[in-house]
Amino acid sequence: MSGMKTDIKLIDENGKRIDGRTFDQIRPIKIEAGILERADGSAYIEWGGNKIIAAVYGPREVYPKHMQDPSKAVLRARYNMAAFSVDERKKPGPDRRSIELSMVISNALSSVVFLEQFPRTAIDVFIEVLQADAGTRIAGLTAASVALADAGIPMKDLIVGCAAGKVENTIVLDLNKEEDNFGQADLPVAIIPRTKEIVLFQMDGDMIEEEINRAMDMAINASLQIYELQKDALKRKYFNIVQEDELQ
Amino acid sequence: MSKFTESVVSEIKKDYIQKLLSQGSRLDGRGADEYRKIEIINNFVPRACGSALVKIGNTQVLVGVKIEPGEPFPDTPDTGVLSTNAELVPLASPTFEAGPPGEEAIELARVVDRGIRESKAVDLEKLIIKPGEQVWIVFVDIHVLDYDGNLFDASALGSIVALKNSIVPASKFNLGDDFPLPIVHYPSTVTFAKIGGNIVVDPNLDEENIAQARITVTTDELGHVHAIQKGLDGTFKIEEIKNTISMGMRIGNKLRNEYIIKGD
Numbered sequence: 001m002s003g004m005k006t007d008i009k010l011i012d013e014n015g016k017r018i019d020g021r022t023f024d025q026i027r028p029i030k031i032e033a034g035i036l037e038r039a040d041g042s043a044y045i046e047w048g049g050n051k052i053i054a055a056v057y058g059p060r061e062v063y064p065k066h067m068q069d070p071s072k073a074v075l076r077a078r079y080n081m082a083a084f085s086v087d088e089r090k091k092p093g094p095d096r097r098s099i100e101l102s103m104v105i106s107n108a109l110s111s112v113v114f115l116e117q118f119p120r121t122a123i124d125v126f127i128e129v130l131q132a133d134a135g136t137r138i139a140g141l142t143a144a145s146v147a148l149a150d151a152g153i154p155m156k157d158l159i160v161g162c163a164a165g166k167v168e169n170t171i172v173l174d175l176n177k178e179e180d181n182f183g184q185a186d187l188p189v190a191i192i193p194r195t196k197e198i199v200l201f202q203m204d205g206d207m208i209e210e211e212i213n214r215a216m217d218m219a220i221n222a223s224l225q226i227y228e229l230q231k232d233a234l235k236r237k238y239f240n241i242v243q244e245d246e247l248q
Numbered sequence: 249m250s251k252f253t254e255s256v257v258s259e260i261k262k263d264y265i266q267k268l269l270s271q272g273s274r275l276d277g278r279g280a281d282e283y284r285k286i287e288i289i290n291n292f293v294p295r296a297c298g299s300a301l302v303k304i305g306n307t308q309v310l311v312g313v314k315i316e317p318g319e320p321f322p323d324t325p326d327t328g329v330l331s332t333n334a335e336l337v338p339l340a341s342p343t344f345e346a347g348p349p350g351e352e353a354i355e356l357a358r359v360v361d362r363g364i365r366e367s368k369a370v371d372l373e374k375l376i377i378k379p380g381e382q383v384w385i386v387f388v389d390i391h392v393l394d395y396d397g398n399l400f401d402a403s404a405l406g407s408i409v410a411l412k413n414s415i416v417p418a419s420k421f422n423l424g425d426d427f428p429l430p431i432v433h434y435p436s437t438v439t440f441a442k443i444g445g446n447i448v449v450d451p452n453l454d455e456e457n458i459a460q461a462r463i464t465v466t467t468d469e470l471g472h473v474h475a476i477q478k479g480l481d482g483t484f485k486i487e488e489i490k491n492t493i494s495m496g497m498r499i500g501n502k503l504r505n506e507y508i509i510k511g512d
Contacts, residue, residue, distance in 0.1 A: 096354050103351045110481035187476075197483035201463070203476035204362045209497065212473055213490055220486065 010179055011168045019048075019176055026162060026174040026222050031143065031233035033150045041151025043233065045143035048176055049133030054143040056151040059121035073118035077106040077125040079140055085132045101137045108141055108161075108190050108199040114154040123153060134180035135163050138188050141200065146230050150237065158230050159199060161190030162222040164215035166207055171215050173222055187212065189219040193227040196220060257457045265458060269446040275454055276305075281495060283450045284398075286405070288507055290413050298414025298429065302406040305452055306396035308340075311388060311406030313414045315429065317377055317421055318385040328375025328383045332361035334390040334403060341395040357390065359477045360404045360437070363466035364388070366474035367435035370411060374430045377423055384416055386429065397452040400464045400477075404437035408508055434508045435474060436500035439464040440492045442482060447492060449499055463489065465496030469504060473497070 011017055021027070027048030036042035039055035062068035079101040083092045094102070109125060125147065127140035138161040145159040165175045166185040175186055185205025191198055203212065265275055272280065284305030292301040296312035320329060334357035336344045349357070364370065375384035388411065390403045414429040441451035441459035451459060460482025466475040473493060478484065484492075 096358060099351050099354045100358050103355060104478075107479070107481040111483055192483065195483075197485060198478065198489055199481075199483050201476060201478035201484065201489060203473065204366050205474065206366065207473050208471060209473065209493055212476075212493060216486065216489065 008178060008182065009168075010182060011170055011172075015170075017167070017172065017176075018178055023170055023172045024218060024222075026225070027176065029226060029229055031146060031229050033146050033233045033237040039147070039151075041147045041149070041153070043143040043146035043150060045139050045146075047133075047135060047139040047142075048174075049131060050129070050136055050139045051131040052136065052140050052143055053128045053130065054140060054147040055126045055128075056123065056144075056147045056153065057126075058123040058151075059118040059153070060124070062120065062122040067122070068120045071119055072115040073113070073121045073123050075106055075110045075113055075115060075123045075125065076102075077109060077127060077144060078102050079105055079127045079129070079137065081129040081132060081136070085129045101140075104200055104202065105137060105141050105144065108159055109144060109148065111197075111199045112145070112156045112159055112192055113148065114156070117154060123148075132177075134175050134177045135188070138163055138190060138200075141190055142226060142230065146233055149234055157192045157194045158227060159190055160193055160223045160227045160230060161188060161200060162219045162226060163188040164219040164222075166205060166211060166215070171211055171218065173218050185211075185215075187215045187219065189216055189223065191220055191223050193224055257454060261454065262458045265454060266444045266446075269443055269448065274448060276452060278448075280446065280448045281499065283499065283503070284452065286503070286507055288405070288409055290409065296410075297417055298410045298412070300406045300409035300413070301393075302402045302409070304398055304402045304405075304450065306394060307398055307402050307452075308392075308394040309399065309402040309406045310391045310393055311403065311410040312391065313410045313429075314387045314389070315384050315414065315416050316387075317382055317423065320376075320380065320383040325380040326376060327372040328370070329385040330361070330365060330370060330372065330388070331385065332357050332364065332388040332390070332407065334360070334392070336392050336395070336399075340392045344392075344395070355477070355479070356399055356403060359400060359464055359466075359475065360388075360390065360407050362475040362477075363404050363435045363437050364407060364411070367433045367466065367468045367472075369408060369431055369433045369435050369468075371430040371432045375416075386411070386414075395453065397454075397456045398439055398450050400439045401437050401450060404435070404466065405503065405507060408435055412508070434469050434504050435466050436468070436504040436508060437464060437466045437475075438496040438500045438503070440495070442484065442488070447488060449495065463492050463496075465493055465500070467497045467500045469501075469509070471497065 041056040167183040190200035289301040293299040298313040462479035
């Protein structure tokens, strides 16, 4: 939470949020698989105002060589924001925030990929945030797991997530930019949907225990809805390939 | 396994630690919710505006605070600035390397920073020299000296204690009399590791080396939670997260009363 102050009323007297959503509604999400030519796997996600591309290269040789692991593949995610993706131009290249997010995203994805099947290799996941609108780490992670599946990399399941938070003392799902800037707490969660195990969990701001538990439950339920969109994106890609084949 | 170390733990030791845990005990004889012995030396570096040397078991972390006048951030013109950095210097472990901070050091600094910042421990609004133009900049520097596990708690504890004994050196800059850095909340940070199906507080190095997942919870004296960070590539069940938050609150209270508020 940036702790900035505002006079904007984030929730009106009818409980509607500034973008018209109710407290437990997520923003519109669109996912597309296999959108890049050169990458081994890719996905594009639009989540509210977020526009994010994820690409997967590998398994491939590890450079630098000393990073290789004789027992399994190393999965390296790189979360990167385009300079023009935010209001004030962001200096290009990794800052401390993107290094931390790259790490938590790598950890989350590593929990489902069968890394031991590809010793001494690297699986590189690149997440490029083209336009940011709060919730980019989760949107990027959600797209990245679709890209991994699109690359044909064996996984236990997809990874999917959603954030919840606290705005004007109300627990709300999937914060937008204003709510993220001026709200009281943000709590991104990502899970393995089949088992509901938690692979990414962060929180910052001000919440009591009961609020965290409620926010976590809301975020997990929303994640399960978004999981259906991920599977649908993957199915659609193959449906389109089959149709194109039939036309020829 | 923690990337802090990448050191090898023998399979025998790993099995032994897990077997002990399943019987409810630990290699160093502690219970699952038992913390190691803590020792704090206040003002270890008098040259700093405030400092603390924290020992948790054999882990040692030195935190120093430096405060100097500077420009505020344009989006928060009327508050002081807080900046937290961590260095994993090679003297602290055979697995640490010299050079710019790696991702582990960055995560450590950012988790500690979030705990202090989100709990509003430092009253940054009292650090204005000339509104919109000049404010006090508070630098918290975490220097790890001996790494035997749980750097998160040692660094967070060292940071709040060092901040608490910090003096703003106003006279040095001809900006009035020196005054104590205003501390208004007391965040306390507690880390757990998941090993097999067991969760232990304050993991030592052997435990960290074989842990699948880690979670760090920062709470304040009002019972509010301000920062949580799940680490490593393992998973937690929903109930496990909820339990660690409750336990983090309880153990955090104890640490706060004994080591942070004490000495007022």
